[in-house]
Amino acid sequence: MSPATPADRLTDMHTRYAPQLLRYLSGFTGGNPQSAEDLLQETMIRAWRHLDTLPTEPEQTRRWLFTVARNVAIDAIRRRHARPPEVDLGDNDANLEAGPDDTSGTVVAVDSLRSALRGLSTAHRRILNELYVQGHTADETARRLGVPVGTVKSRAHYALRSLRAAVTGHACEPAR
Template identity: 55%
Template sequence: MTITACDDRLAAEARMTALHDEHAPALLRFLLRLTRGERQTAEDMLQETMLRAWRHLDSLPTEHDDSRRWLFTVARRIAIDTVRRRQTRPVEIGLTDLTWVPDSVDSIGTADAAEAIRLAFQALTPTHRTVLTEIYVHGAGLDEVAERLGIPVGTVKSRAHYALRSLRVALGA
């Protein structure tokens, strides 16, 4: 590799790193709103946005505001494409937990209770489901959840409180 090619590659890597550092947090927040809190989908879209930026780095605007506008436009288009792709595909269903095997003590009552909890959880708003999932499924602390979702800790506490209250009401507890 020649010195010029090496310098060009290093310059491109430095520019891409700077673009990611400057714009990725805002892009992720934007995509989280578009995906209604589906973090994995938003992160996939962010990665695709940055990949397209890398592929078109030579034509990407150099001005901060122009490059930001370009990235947000690409991210929005990726989100639109994702929605369209989902509409043409069959509905995706979640994987069943195959590690759970009923034993002789399990009863229909247990199955009914599990179904009631699942339905009550699905009835929550996406923001409430996300907070409860982060806290109780992933075991994240309040500060960690706040950082991941880009919201204040007080908002996390409030959403958790109201989500649990909604679950209690739905379950008649």
């Protein structure tokens, strides 16, 4: 007997398959239970969105859910690897942080950063804006700007390196 409403069907699927899916997804997250639960939630959201086309036979439903769970996990892994690594400012972090009463230090840091940003090429500023202000991945940025992903990553690397050099006062090669 099938559940009476779509909500009942989703609840039934969650009750029946969530423990198995959670164990399966834990393998993709290195055993991180919070990440596995996030992936499970995304899997169930996709099931909810496709509830009208989901197979009704239990074994087919199970296979469908595991396929979706795998795709959700792979997408999450790809997203994690698509963003260029963040640059560590090392010991210079203390110089950029302002204390509660350090208004002048904050003004100097912001002015220094603005000046460094103006010193970047338009291409480098656009890349940083897409990645760090707009929050797009390297792949999304490449598509939006019509350049290869490698170019996005390279420009981000050199732009951040130039910013770090300008803010900290350490010289480096000019950005490409």
